[in-house]
Amino acid sequence: MSGLAGGAAAPLRAVDTYTAIPDGDGWLLCSTLLVRGDDPSLRGHFPGLPVLPGVFVVEALGQLMRLALGDGTGAPALRALTSVRFFAPLLDGDELRLTARATAAPGGWSVRAEGRSAAGTVTSRVRAEYGAPC
Amino acid sequence: MREHPGIRAVLPQRYPMLLVDRILELDPRRSIRTVKAVTATEPCYAGLPEDAEPWRYHYPPALLIESFGQSAALLWLDGHAPAADDGLTLMFVGATEFVFEGGVLPGDVLIHTVRLDNVIAGTAFASGETWAGTRRVARVTTLVATRRPVPHLTGPADASAVAAGPGPAQRSREGSR
Numbered sequence: 001m002s003g004l005a006g007g008a009a010a011p012l013r014a015v016d017t018y019t020a021i022p023d024g025d026g027w028l029l030c031s032t033l034l035v036r037g038d039d040p041s042l043r044g045h046f047p048g049l050p051v052l053p054g055v056f057v058v059e060a061l062g063q064l065m066r067l068a069l070g071d072g073t074g075a076p077a078l079r080a081l082t083s084v085r086f087f088a089p090l091l092d093g094d095e096l097r098l099t100a101r102a103t104a105a106p107g108g109w110s111v112r113a114e115g116r117s118a119a120g121t122v123t124s125r126v127r128a129e130y131g132a133p134c
Numbered sequence: 135m136r137e138h139p140g141i142r143a144v145l146p147q148r149y150p151m152l153l154v155d156r157i158l159e160l161d162p163r164r165s166i167r168t169v170k171a172v173t174a175t176e177p178c179y180a181g182l183p184e185d186a187e188p189w190r191y192h193y194p195p196a197l198l199i200e201s202f203g204q205s206a207a208l209l210w211l212d213g214h215a216p217a218a219d220d221g222l223t224l225m226f227v228g229a230t231e232f233v234f235e236g237g238v239l240p241g242d243v244l245i246h247t248v249r250l251d252n253v254i255a256g257t258a259f260a261s262g263e264t265w266a267g268t269r270r271v272a273r274v275t276t277l278v279a280t281r282r283p284v285p286h287l288t289g290p291a292d293a294s295a296v297a298a299g300p301g302p303a304q305r306s307r308e309g310s311r
Contacts, residue, residue: 008190009178011150011197040177044151046223053151054226055203059196074189081199081232089225089282133189134236 007066008074011041014060020068026103031064037092052096054086057115057124060098065130069102069109076108076130083127094118100126107131136160144215145204146223150177153201157208158245165249166209170201174240193238198264198272199229205246206260206277210253222281227257231275242266248277256280 018031036042037050045053058081065076090096100113108131115124136157145152158167172193182190203226216222238244248262257280264272 007186008194009176009182009192010194011178041151044148046146047148049223051223053196053200055196055200058199059194062195074187074192077189077192077234078195079234081229083228083230084232085228086226133192134234 007070008063010059010063012039012056012059013063014056015063015067018064018067023101026101026109027068029064029068029098029100029102031060031096031098033060033096033098035090035092035094035096042092050092052090052094054084054089054124057086057096057098057126058084058128060096060115061100061111061113061126061128062130064098064100065102065109065111074133077133078128079108079131079134080129081126082129083125085125086123087125088117088121088123090117090123096123102130105129141208144208144211147204151200152204153197154204154208154246160209160212162212163209163250165247166205168201168205168208168246168248170205170244170246172238172240172242172244176240179240188239189237191239193240193242195234195272198234198238198244199232200226201244202246202248202262202264202272202274203277203279206248206250206258206262206279209248209250209260210258210279216281221283223283225280225282226277227280227282228278229274229276232272232277233274234272236266236269236271238266238271242271244271251276 015031016033021028035052042050062078095118097116100111102109102111111128113126117123141154154168155171156169160166207224245265248260250260252259260277
């Protein structure tokens with residue numbers, strides 16, 4: 001139920017499938033996550049009304065980075081969320097479709113990501129910096 | 135100081151996503167100091183293998199953000215539960231410059247210090263820091279929260295309907311404050 005995607009402590013496995021394609025000086029990353037209302041975390045967020053917590057988009061991006069670009073030492077770890085915006089919640093049965101472009105930066109990666117629902121609605125945007133674990 | 139029952143009375147999250155343990159200080163509409171104790175029995179550690187390296191025990195940043203956000207919600211709501219029948223749910227809608235400066239491990243007791251900087255048209259803007267003992271482990275320049283309608287049992291196809299921002303009910307509620 002928790003933990004193993006990317007190998008670090010985690011509130012849930014936030015990546016069901018992913019792809020990683022080299023793209024110039026970086027990578028184009030994509031992942032999917034089915035929103036499961038019976039996930040233990042969603043039972044508490046909220047009781048009777050499972051909504052994917054916005055921060056789980058951050059968790060999904062972190063797991064995607066670690067799965068695709070991880071080196072086994074904890075990098076890339078989230079060092080800064082430059083900007084994150086959540087436009088719409090994802091409910092039970094919907095899907096988080098995350099696309100991210102990771103660009104090599106000093107000490108790690110600069111990432112721009114966008115989350116969409118199964119219907120294609122943009123639900124979140126993230127700009128973040130990843131590097132060695134602090 | 136306010137203990138856990140007072141927090142449960144205000145926040146809708148429940149185990150394992152209710153991530154504030156105690157309110158140390160609450161200066162209404164200005165600032166709050168809260169506690170979140172991280173222990174090895176948290177569900178996020180359940181899946182780790184026996185031979186997991188130390189870095190794998192770092193408390194997930196996403197949960198630290200959620201804990202900070204819930205502390206901001208407690209500040210904004212002033213320790214009082216919102217009206218149960220207005221159909222609005224307090225939502226974390228964004229943040230700017232949330233910087234992680236140190237790892238958090240089981241045994242660390244996080245202290246969140248949150249300042250409410252502004253409330254504009256039903257949207258709250260907060261800033262603050264998170265400490266583990268004498269170590270500052272995170273800081274945030276702006277965290278944004280608002281209260282949105284969440285459609286009950288309408289399914290994902292309607293989810294975009296809540297993206298349009300504050301609805302009439304929220305505007306009138308905020309306007310009456």
